[in-house]
Amino acid sequence: MLTEFNKTEFDYSYKRRISDLTQEFGSLQREIKALDIPVIIMIEGWEASGKGYIISNLVREVDHNHTVVCEFIEEDHSYRKMPFLWRYWTQTPAKGDIYIYDRSPYYNVMEDYSLSEEKINQYIKHIRTFEDQLADSGVLIFKFFLEISHEHQKENVNRYIDKGKEVLVSQRDLDQIENHGKYRVHFSKILNFPSRISWQIIPAEKRRKAAREILTRLVDQLSQAINDFKYTGQINQSRIPELEDGRKIIEGLDMSKSISKEEYSRRMAKARKELSSLSYEFFLRKGTAVVVFEGVDAAGKGGAIKSLVRELDPRLYRVNPTSAPNQIEKAHHYLWRFWKKLPRRGKMAIFDRSWYGRVLVERLENFADKDEWERSYDEINEFEKVLTDSGILVLKYFINIDKDEQLSRFHARIQVPDKNYKLTSEDWRNRKKWDEYRLAYDDMLTRTSSSYVPWLVVEGNDKGYSRLKIIEDFIEKSKQYLQRRENE
Amino acid sequence: MLTEFNKTEFDYSYKRRISDLTQEFGSLQREIKALDIPVIIMIEGWEASGKGYIISNLVREVDHNHTVVCEFIEEDHSYRKMPFLWRYWTQTPAKGDIYIYDRSPYYNVMEDYSLSEEKINQYIKHIRTFEDQLADSGVLIFKFFLEISHEHQKENVNRYIDKGKEVLVSQRDLDQIENHGKYRVHFSKILNFPSRISWQIIPAEKRRKAAREILTRLVDQLSQAINDFKYTGQINQSRIPELEDGRKIIEGLDMSKSISKEEYSRRMAKARKELSSLSYEFFLRKGTAVVVFEGVDAAGKGGAIKSLVRELDPRLYRVNPTSAPNQIEKAHHYLWRFWKKLPRRGKMAIFDRSWYGRVLVERLENFADKDEWERSYDEINEFEKVLTDSGILVLKYFINIDKDEQLSRFHARIQVPDKNYKLTSEDWRNRKKWDEYRLAYDDMLTRTSSSYVPWLVVEGNDKGYSRLKIIEDFIEKSKQYLQRRENE
Numbered sequence: 001m002l003t004e005f006n007k008t009e010f011d012y013s014y015k016r017r018i019s020d021l022t023q024e025f026g027s028l029q030r031e032i033k034a035l036d037i038p039v040i041i042m043i044e045g046w047e048a049s050g051k052g053y054i055i056s057n058l059v060r061e062v063d064h065n066h067t068v069v070c071e072f073i074e075e076d077h078s079y080r081k082m083p084f085l086w087r088y089w090t091q092t093p094a095k096g097d098i099y100i101y102d103r104s105p106y107y108n109v110m111e112d113y114s115l116s117e118e119k120i121n122q123y124i125k126h127i128r129t130f131e132d133q134l135a136d137s138g139v140l141i142f143k144f145f146l147e148i149s150h151e152h153q154k155e156n157v158n159r160y161i162d163k164g165k166e167v168l169v170s171q172r173d174l175d176q177i178e179n180h181g182k183y184r185v186h187f188s189k190i191l192n193f194p195s196r197i198s199w200q201i202i203p204a205e206k207r208r209k210a211a212r213e214i215l216t217r218l219v220d221q222l223s224q225a226i227n228d229f230k231y232t233g234q235i236n237q238s239r240i241p242e243l244e245d246g247r248k249i250i251e252g253l254d255m256s257k258s259i260s261k262e263e264y265s266r267r268m269a270k271a272r273k274e275l276s277s278l279s280y281e282f283f284l285r286k287g288t289a290v291v292v293f294e295g296v297d298a299a300g301k302g303g304a305i306k307s308l309v310r311e312l313d314p315r316l317y318r319v320n321p322t323s324a325p326n327q328i329e330k331a332h333h334y335l336w337r338f339w340k341k342l343p344r345r346g347k348m349a350i351f352d353r354s355w356y357g358r359v360l361v362e363r364l365e366n367f368a369d370k371d372e373w374e375r376s377y378d379e380i381n382e383f384e385k386v387l388t389d390s391g392i393l394v395l396k397y398f399i400n401i402d403k404d405e406q407l408s409r410f411h412a413r414i415q416v417p418d419k420n421y422k423l424t425s426e427d428w429r430n431r432k433k434w435d436e437y438r439l440a441y442d443d444m445l446t447r448t449s450s451s452y453v454p455w456l457v458v459e460g461n462d463k464g465y466s467r468l469k470i471i472e473d474f475i476e477k478s479k480q481y482l483q484r485r486e487n488e
Numbered sequence: 489m490l491t492e493f494n495k496t497e498f499d500y501s502y503k504r505r506i507s508d509l510t511q512e513f514g515s516l517q518r519e520i521k522a523l524d525i526p527v528i529i530m531i532e533g534w535e536a537s538g539k540g541y542i543i544s545n546l547v548r549e550v551d552h553n554h555t556v557v558c559e560f561i562e563e564d565h566s567y568r569k570m571p572f573l574w575r576y577w578t579q580t581p582a583k584g585d586i587y588i589y590d591r592s593p594y595y596n597v598m599e600d601y602s603l604s605e606e607k608i609n610q611y612i613k614h615i616r617t618f619e620d621q622l623a624d625s626g627v628l629i630f631k632f633f634l635e636i637s638h639e640h641q642k643e644n645v646n647r648y649i650d651k652g653k654e655v656l657v658s659q660r661d662l663d664q665i666e667n668h669g670k671y672r673v674h675f676s677k678i679l680n681f682p683s684r685i686s687w688q689i690i691p692a693e694k695r696r697k698a699a700r701e702i703l704t705r706l707v708d709q710l711s712q713a714i715n716d717f718k719y720t721g722q723i724n725q726s727r728i729p730e731l732e733d734g735r736k737i738i739e740g741l742d743m744s745k746s747i748s749k750e751e752y753s754r755r756m757a758k759a760r761k762e763l764s765s766l767s768y769e770f771f772l773r774k775g776t777a778v779v780v781f782e783g784v785d786a787a788g789k790g791g792a793i794k795s796l797v798r799e800l801d802p803r804l805y806r807v808n809p810t811s812a813p814n815q816i817e818k819a820h821h822y823l824w825r826f827w828k829k830l831p832r833r834g835k836m837a838i839f840d841r842s843w844y845g846r847v848l849v850e851r852l853e854n855f856a857d858k859d860e861w862e863r864s865y866d867e868i869n870e871f872e873k874v875l876t877d878s879g880i881l882v883l884k885y886f887i888n889i890d891k892d893e894q895l896s897r898f899h900a901r902i903q904v905p906d907k908n909y910k911l912t913s914e915d916w917r918n919r920k921k922w923d924e925y926r927l928a929y930d931d932m933l934t935r936t937s938s939s940y941v942p943w944l945v946v947e948g949n950d951k952g953y954s955r956l957k958i959i960e961d962f963i964e965k966s967k968q969y970l971q972r973r974e975n976e
Contacts, residue, residue, distance in 0.1 A: 306552065314543045
């Protein structure tokens with residue numbers, strides 16, 4: 001019985017033929033492509049509930065070049081070295097593509113009924129972040145759950161065995177049959193969590209009926225969404241965040257801070273030793289870190305990165321420069337390209353500029369709408385929360401310099417042939433927007449200094465001072481982080 | 489003693505300081521970036537010979553945004569589900585980037601001294617293909633091998649243990665120490681294989697001396713290469729292949745071939761059943777396939793793919809459309825983007841157009857130089873050989889239609905709203921080059937119908953006939969392939 005599930009009743013007053021429905025779905029897929037709408041269809045359900053059959057019917061008449069089936073149950077476990085959402089984020093559709101998920105991010109919670117309440121809540125929260133962020137960016141998401149009874153599940157599995165296809169029966173199948181009751185309570189809990197995109201529970205004991213039902217719903221709901229899109233130009237109502245006013249953080253900095261040569265040499269020598277042993281500790285404890293550098297042009301991000309990595313094992317870290325997104329990246333959610341560059345367990349990813357471009361250059365150059373970049377503060381906080389919850393150390397450094405200091409550094413770059421390449425016309429263009437950038441920096445520092453990942457604002461007029469401040473902070477935070485891991 | 493290795497003697501008449509050399513290397517890296525030259529530096533050697541130390545010195549003064557260290561010894565084995573060259577191909581540098589390999593593709597041969605002569609030869613052949621293809625496309629490759637004595641290796645490993653850093657000592661270290669003699673013979677064999685890029689054997693018992701030596705050589709050889717490049721506009725002398733004349737294959741086709749509705753229905757029904765059970769067999773035997781479709785516009789590639797996948801489990805295959813390469817893809821070897829899309833073990837990748845674009849559209853539109861596309865026939869044959877040697881079934885279908893037939897299909901597309909999207913101005917433009925394309929097709933079919941992956945040329949005026957011919961061929965070849973796997 002399905003009493004625990006929030007099932008909707010079907011209207012069987014008229015039935016459409018599956019072959020007609022697959023045709024209709026095919027036409028809608030082409031319209032989706034023409035309108036550049038990205039779509040995710042999740043097919044979840046009990047083991048042996050017929051997900052494969054449903055998916056076969058969905059792809060019957062589609063353009064395979066823009067419809068992709070993603071299977072998330074493979075035996076390969078390399079993804080376990082990454083935050084669990086990584087393999088979903090990296091397989092999100094570009095504009096105009098339909099991605100059909102065999103399983104879904106919920107699989108990670110569903111597969112283990114013994115998870116603690118706290119762990120379940122954390123998973124669900126992260127998955128809702130995933131769904132919300134994609135939906136806000138205009139991805140159309142459908143969630144289906146195939147429901148079968150205990151009896152029926154046993155029958156399906158036995159049928160495989162009778163046919164001599166034991167190889168298709170997995171440990172998961174047997175486990176669900178043995179503990180059907182426990183799984184049922186567990187699933188029910190998960191499916192009833194409130195979320196923006198609700199689950200559509202589909203009785204799947206009769207496969208053809210289930211396929212017809214899902215196709216009917218998809219055809220109707222897709223048509224509706226396409227109509228809405230044509231009238232309103234959008235797929236979903238996006239979140240409208242309440243934004244805290246940006247405090248004037250940069251204005252309050254004491255930009256005269258500096259350090260004597262002697263003190264710099266003394267403290268840097270000590271720091272270098274510590275960095276070198278930290279490198280070993282990171283390796284030992286499989287520490288994973290994401291380090292972000294932001295700052296105005298010529299603030300010294302590159303130099304700071306160089307002095308930071310100097311004593312680290314070059315196999316430990318990778319530096320990721322961030323420039324304008326390419327065509328394919330533009331067709332995805334703006335966080336997608338950063339998800340792809342996350343470090344695997346035991347590695348460190350350093351970002352020379354980062355996802356904060358969303359609220360800096362994209363804001364100032366109008367590459368993102370006001371609604372979009374305003375929403376991004378929340379999205380970025382959520383993203384960094386997901387990372388820290390996954391056991392990653394996230395550090396953020398913002399280096400500030402004076403307008404005069406920038407000018408003299410620009411001039412210095414012109415004169416030194418080896419640094420010439422660093423100066424581009426864009427630098428001069430950005431300089432003209434100095435005040436606007438300052439406003440955007442203040443907003444960023446105010447709205448994304450979370451308790452779990454605060455910004456370190458660095459006074460950068462004196463290069464020695466700023467490098468040392470960053471490195472000493474890095475050492476301190478890393479030690480705390482590695483200590484926490486040791487205790488866990 | 490190094491008697492077995494083909495060692496070059498050093499000239500120590502003048503010594504440069506490491507700090508100066510790292511500076512010089514840093515400047516050269518920036519020049520490399522400015523000149524858009526891609527570079528690979530492989531650091532191979534005995535276990536515990538100090539590869540990490542060397543690499544740390546190499547990256548001391550570089551721009552980390554364009555210098556990437558790739559470690560290939562990780563414990564993660566997900567790459568084993570792919571052809572062994574996959575993880576190297578997917579980590580080749582874009583133009584202007586330097587990739588430093590900790591280890592190299594040779595690692596797969598080196599790590600096992602008990603490999604048969606035949607297996608070693610196959611590995612080496614594939615690695616040389618990798619090196620040749622990259623070098624031909626203008627990648628600058630350096631290969632260093634760090635040589636230490638048995639005694640010294642033992643000392644290094646013991647030093648770790650004495651320091652309480654046993655965790656840094658791997659099973660590989662101990663194995664090499666135990667079987668040093670066997671490894672020495674094995675390495676010597678591998679290092680002495682003739683190849684276009686020779687190994688530079690570096691005595692590494694003194695780490696600083698080894699670092700200085702490698703830096704000196706890199707600085708000198710890079711400067712030389714940059715000079716050559718400035719004068720000649722190229723990095724390497726590329727292969728100039730001897731090309732067989734294209735036979736007139738298309739002219740000889742009987743384009744009137746067709747099939748009656750009754751026979752089509754009968755044979756297709758049978759084929760569908762077989763496809764469906766093949767899907768299961770592929771899953772069972774972890775069969776891996778790459779299926780290529782080429783043909784003039786409107787030849788029916790899409791329809792053929794659709795009817796082929798209709799009975800396959802949608803989780804088994806993925807269809808990859810091939811359009812013009814994007815900016816990042818253009819900065820890499822033309823095969824790079826296809827390497828990235830290879831199927832993992834147990835999966836099937838279908839290509840709607842493919843790497844053959846190199847000798848078709850890129851040839852006709854002058855996107856590739858004559859030298860480049862003429863070389864590609866060999867490169868493609870080598871590529872497909874690597875795939876088949878890795879246990880992948882590769883199938884290639886070329887569908888031909890008459891010029892009149894194409895026109896009437898174009899007109900039909902205009903009239904059917906649902907097919908309208910398929911017709912673009914490019915189709916009409918290509919049609920004007922009908923005769924040139926025919927020549928290019930004949931050349932392609934002649935030069936890349938290898939014994940291991942022959943083309944199946946399909947007469948496509950009658951859609952039923954062509955689809956059936958492809959599907960029946962697919963079934964036959966798949967059965968043979970799965971049979972071979974079963975016997976192995």
